[in-house]
Amino acid sequence: MPLHRLYVPPNLYTPEEKSAIAKAITGVYSGLPTFYVVVVFVDVPKQNYFVGGEQTDRFLRIVVHHVARQFASDERKRNFMDRYEAALEPWTKRKGIDWEIQVAALDHVSWNENGIRPPLGDTEAEKLWKELNRPVPYEPEKGGFKTKL
Known part of the structure; x- marks a missing residue:
């Protein structure tokens, strides 16, 4: 289960853009059941969003937790990051905002879906x-x- 939390200023993306972003992120995981991919947008008002000590409304912070799969090498990690960045480019680079992505690998053993240990x-x-x-x-x-x- 990859969980994607996108910390965004409230008006950075329209509902349609959020839907498109969620679909683009899901598309990065062609080998997984699609229901594994969870995308959550967390609105952070400008008065609560600081980068470098300054308030911002043009910054996207993405935190990804990978549980279903782990990357076997640094090369595979970088390959994933490249594919992820490419999938998000219309809503990051082309939108002219600043962004940061962090991916953490979590333990598969401590994960269940509907009370069932995933295969x-x-x-x-x-x-x-x-x-x-x-x-x-x-x-x-x-x-x-x-x-x-």
Whole structure:
């Protein structure tokens, strides 16, 4: 589950732009079930938004938590960052604002969906979750866990 929190000034994006941004972010994760991708816009009024000690209404801060997958190398991390930046370019660089993106990798073991431990990546159970676009109960031993849990 990648969780994307976008800290934005209240009028930086229209509702239509927010929807387009959420779709663009979801598109970066072609290998995951789409319901894993959560995008939350957090409005931060100018009087509460400071960068370098100065109030701003032209700054976007994005914090991403990755749980479903971890990157095997720094090269793969940078590749993801490049794809992410490209997906957001219409609402960052082309909009003429300043922005910052931070991605944190979290522990897969401490994550559940609807009370169900998600299957490991590229397993039959995960393929079913992707096909149905929702979590469904499965037997871990038959769903692709590589070790007993």
